[in-house]
Amino acid sequence: MTIQEHRLRIPALQEKVKEACEFVSRLARAAGMNDDAIHRYYLAIEEICTNIIEHGYSQADYADQQPVIDLVCRQYPDRLSVTILDDAIPFNPLERAEPNPTTALEEREGGGWGIFFVKKYMDRVTYQYAEQRNQLTLEKRIR
Amino acid sequence: MLDIHVEHDGEVVLIEVSGRVDSMTANQFGEALNQAIDEGNINIVADLSGVEYMSSAGLREIVAALKKVKRASGDLRIAQPSNRVMEVFEMAGLDTILQIFSSAQEAVGSF
Numbered sequence: 324m325t326i327q328e329h330r331l332r333i334p335a336l337q338e339k340v341k342e343a344c345e346f347v348s349r350l351a352r353a354a355g356m357n358d359d360a361i362h363r364y365y366l367a368i369e370e371i372c373t374n375i376i377e378h379g380y381s382q383a384d385y386a387d388q389q390p391v392i393d394l395v396c397r398q399y400p401d402r403l404s405v406t407i408l409d410d411a412i413p414f415n416p417l418e419r420a421e422p423n424p425t426t427a428l429e430e431r432e433g434g435g436w437g438i439f440f441v442k443k444y445m446d447r448v449t450y451q452y453a454e455q456r457n458q459l460t461l462e463k464r465i466r
Numbered sequence: 467m468l469d470i471h472v473e474h475d476g477e478v479v480l481i482e483v484s485g486r487v488d489s490m491t492a493n494q495f496g497e498a499l500n501q502a503i504d505e506g507n508i509n510i511v512a513d514l515s516g517v518e519y520m521s522s523a524g525l526r527e528i529v530a531a532l533k534k535v536k537r538a539s540g541d542l543r544i545a546q547p548s549n550r551v552m553e554v555f556e557m558a559g560l561d562t563i564l565q566i567f568s569s570a571q572e573a574v575g576s577f
Binding site: 337338340341362365366369370373422423424425426428429431433434436437439440443 | 488489490519521522523525526529530532533536550554557558559562563
């Protein structure tokens with residue numbers, strides 16, 4: 324089985340998130356995904372990278388060095404897998420309580436929808452903490 | 467960057483947004499909504515016909531503004547969301563909270 328692997332490292336800066344989204348979109352298109360699937364991957368990558376920047380890396384002092392986010396994309400014959408790696412403190416976003424779409428307006432707090440959308444848009448989302456890095460893997464079937 | 471155009475139509479403020487509402491640009495949308503509210507406008511229409519993409523950052527701005535105008539007995543109504551934006555509204559359950567119209571004219575006229 325042939326597996327194609329592509330990697331990208333971006334500085335953990337909001338203005339660089341688009342680069343990560345476009346990187347994955349290009350690979351999704353090359354893998355044969357349709358426009359809706361590419362859109363869903365784009366949104367998922369934006370949500371995850373934004374969470375890492377706003378929550379993960381905001382909790383520590385990285386003044387001496389620019390933290391990074393790595394993306395490893397693997398194209399299998401039937402699916403595309405994207406692993407997003409960061410060096411923030413261990414945090415499994417899949418264990419976070421899900422927001423409830425039926426919550427009344429006044430009780431809505433605004434957060435948590437990003438990972439909720441990711442889970443809806445992807446076929447499989449898995450987390451592991453390995454080699455001192457958070458590793459979240461998003462998988463979607465190609466057809 | 468978003469293109470945002472604001473116009474007053476009687477008691478209603480119409481905010482036309484074009485571009486991608488993402489984590490980089492959502493604050494622009496939020497500022498336009500807040501400015502309208504801070505100027506005393508509580509009946510607002512956001513025309514999203516030019517928005518092809520909205521992530522959770524955009525939803526946060528809509529929910530925050532909607533709460534503010536509702537508390538003042540006003541409303542924030544949405545016109546012409548694309549299918550992709552509508553899908554995000556539906557996933558978050560906002561399609562049952564927001565009043566959504568197929569044209570800006572209809573949304574403005576609903577107040």
